[in-house]
Amino acid sequence: MSDVRDVIIIGSGPAGLTAAIYTARANLAPLVLEGEPSSTSDQPGGQLMLTTDVENFPGFPEGIMGPELMMNFRMQAERFGAEIQTVKVSRVDLSAAPYGVWVGDPDSAEPTYRAHSLIIATGAQSIMLGLDRETELIGHGLSTCATCDGFFFRDHHIAVVGGGDSALEEANFLSRFAEKVTIIHRRDELRASKIMQDRAFNNPKIEFLWDTVVTEYLGDQSLAGVKVENVKTGETSELPVTGMFIAIGHRPGTDLYKGQLAMKENGYLETVPGRTATDVAGVFAVGDVTDDYYRQAITAAGSGCQGALEAERYLEALHDA
Ligand code: NAP
Numbered sequence: 001m002s003d004v005r006d007v008i009i010i011g012s013g014p015a016g017l018t019a020a021i022y023t024a025r026a027n028l029a030p031l032v033l034e035g036e037p038s039s040t041s042d043q044p045g046g047q048l049m050l051t052t053d054v055e056n057f058p059g060f061p062e063g064i065m066g067p068e069l070m071m072n073f074r075m076q077a078e079r080f081g082a083e084i085q086t087v088k089v090s091r092v093d094l095s096a097a098p099y100g101v102w103v104g105d106p107d108s109a110e111p112t113y114r115a116h117s118l119i120i121a122t123g124a125q126s127i128m129l130g131l132d133r134e135t136e137l138i139g140h141g142l143s144t145c146a147t148c149d150g151f152f153f154r155d156h157h158i159a160v161v162g163g164g165d166s167a168l169e170e171a172n173f174l175s176r177f178a179e180k181v182t183i184i185h186r187r188d189e190l191r192a193s194k195i196m197q198d199r200a201f202n203n204p205k206i207e208f209l210w211d212t213v214v215t216e217y218l219g220d221q222s223l224a225g226v227k228v229e230n231v232k233t234g235e236t237s238e239l240p241v242t243g244m245f246i247a248i249g250h251r252p253g254t255d256l257y258k259g260q261l262a263m264k265e266n267g268y269l270e271t272v273p274g275r276t277a278t279d280v281a282g283v284f285a286v287g288d289v290t291d292d293y294y295r296q297a298i299t300a301a302g303s304g305c306q307g308a309l310e311a312e313r314y315l316e317a318l319h320d321a
Pocket residue numbers: 129161162163164165166167169186187190191193213247248249250293294295
């Protein structure tokens with residue numbers, strides 16, 4: 001019989017690790033399955049691992065770097081006894097409690113762990129353009145993470161694709177290194193917040209290519225440029241960039257729960273309004289995996305706290321019964 005835990009937390013961004021801090025302090029000995037790095041855009045610690053300055057997380061008046069903030073979350077959770085394993089969950093079985101959680105071979109008859117309650121905090125991931133050779137060029141001029149890779153592009157001309165807060169944040173950060181940053185946006189209006197727009201418009205190193213999409217990556221071993229097309233005129237041209245950052249949004253990490261948990265149309269997990277409870281008793285969804293609206297580190301952390309408190313109450317009732 002595999003180990004039965006009170007609570008397993010899947011995911012280790014602000015939501016998962018806040019849930020770990022709270023459940024650890026409630027003596028529930030949480031096990032956090034934090035994920036495994038599989039690419040620059042997919043690593044434990046969530047999206048803040050791919051973020052530079054975090055200026056809006058309360059408690060850090062001077063701001064803090066995303067990876068440093070996540071390291072603090074992690075150390076705080078471990079200080080209270082949370083066990084953190086760097087493994088990827090391959091399957092869950094939510095058909096009956098205690099719920100099964102597999103690490104490694106998903107076809108194995110026995111789950112690796114069982115838990116009376118699960119806190120799901122598998123976040124969301126970068127969306128890619130889906131062009132030819134995209135995967136092979138990642139790490140060779142193409143990136144989704146300015147924090148990880150910006151340093152390698154000192155004095156380069158860099159493109160950033162997207163018109164939301166992420167694109168503008170990346171562009172502003174990259175302008176510290178780059179000779180020039182061109183933001184390629186498919187419309188002539190940005191989706192980003194006013195403050196981010198003002199920063200980008202006032203940054204002399206940033207320019208915009210409006211109504212434009214990238215159609216092809218140029219260069220053999222590494223990126224040497226991109227082909228672009230103006231969507232209004234159909235005119236094509238080449239932009240001689242040696243670095244490009246894709247910042248066009250995120251996809252929730254919900255594959256593991258398909259057919260087992262209720263989801264919204266856009267694939268984010270559905271919860272009871274204002275709560276973290278899913279449609280399966282004892283299974284709670286926290287952070288960006290369920291949040292298609294706020295998507296902030298602080299709201300994810302708050303949601304992780306809510307999930308932990310709900311799990312705690314659920315377990316109390318279960319043990320009383
Ligand atoms: P987003 O707001 O969804 O913006 C995605 C951008 O990419 C949009 O401009 C979209 O164009 C464009 N896009 C989408 N698919 C595309 C494609 N296939 N080809 C070309 N362009 C494409 O995503 P986000 O910028 O990642 O932000 C997500 C959420 O996080 C937002 O709520 C944002 O406010 C928040 N956020 C906040 C901060 C901060 O406050 N510091 C930083 C980052 C993110 P259209 O505009 O034409 O749809």
